Amino acid sequence: MSTTNHQKVYYSVLEEIRNYIDHHRLVSGDKLPSERELAETLYASRSSVREALRAMELLGLIQTRHGEGTFLSNYQSYESVELLASFILREKHTRQELATVKLLLEKEATKLAIHFAENGDFMKLKTIMHTANSGENEKHMAFFQYIFDMTNNLLIKKIWLIIVSFTQTLHDLYYEQTFYKDVITALQEKDSPKIEQLFFEQLINR
Amino acid sequence: MSTTNHQKVYYSVLEEIRNYIDHHRLVSGDKLPSERELAETLYASRSSVREALRAMELLGLIQTRHGEGTFLSNYQSYESVELLASFILREKHTRQELATVKLLLEKEATKLAIHFAENGDFMKLKTIMHTANSGENEKHMAFFQYIFDMTNNLLIKKIWLIIVSFTQTLHDLYYEQTFYKDVITALQEKDSPKIEQLFFEQLINR
């Protein structure tokens, strides 16, 4: 019944580090105190401090450089998403589920890209699809990598990359040859329903 | 443990643990080997094993009980999410990305659900939204949880759950009151473009 509020040390360390970041107005790239200094300041052992820092590192919140120090990550890398995914995707998800999510992400990204696409982009996409010395899977990857970059949404791209990496081991990634050309056209005409239709055709073609 | 390839020990440990879970077909609630046993098996120190376990714990992948052991979790534990979110959501850009992906997933799930919806489902959804003694966020969760279950796609649901758990700590999840009613109607009429339109209105309303 005793509600012992025994918080683990590494957890308090995490909170303290967050407070430190806030209080010192640290931004990406700034250096954190050394492990030994943190340990002394927070009255914790270096092991406990490291447990907290390693967790943060794995989540992509910080970046450690051997011999240099610990730094706030320069960009939001969504490392935690990858780690989570590697555990979630280990389960018995069917090929069907993976393929569906992959297609949905590609479709939505394309529709998002409508709002950002400029003239040069269409040319670039066409060039990608006409690169001679690359396989269909490589073209597909390059094509949508470009699309996802256009969306300015790193998170959705990250999720897609993970899904794709799992899909790739099962079967091919790519759609029909004419599909990509049609997508570029629809993108150019900012025709969202057309994109919806194009992907839907691929969905039922499987 | 071998330090070849500059791979940090705690990271190898993490991969090994994932392999162990995979190989032994562990499911939620199952017990992992003790820290000492893992250290011995993986030729790593207990400190390194703990660094890996703490990171997994922070992500809600495992649950440790003092004196008992370490157990595989169903990663529904929202315990550390708030702390995690306080780190991850520091940048406005990140919040935007999360909100967009959340909306896209909900939209696509709803459209997928069209193909599975039966008469009883609409009634059930209406009931959820008319439950008196529950907040708007709870209604929203229950509503879409039901939608996602209809899609028979566990993967997309899990992705959504993770996204939502982070979003929730920051601001409200839900849309306008009339929105849900309109969605049910569109679902009933299998009107995919209407669903598209409804969500799009919410997107620009932010």
Add this chain to the structure above:
DNA sequence: ACTGAATAAGTGGTCAGACCACTATGGAGT
């Protein structure tokens, strides 16, 4: 034979200290 309390064994939680590997720095020698 049964019950219950004391004990032991196993587990996570934490700490201190040691050593290694790597990086940046600054001073000695040119």
Add this chain to the structure above:
DNA sequence: ACTCCATAGTGGTCTGACCACTTATTCAGT
């Protein structure tokens, strides 16, 4: 002014110890 390298500072890892908590075992009292 330049180069070189010893050195200090940093993260990376390991060992061993002790504490706190939970469960299993033992054993005394009935």
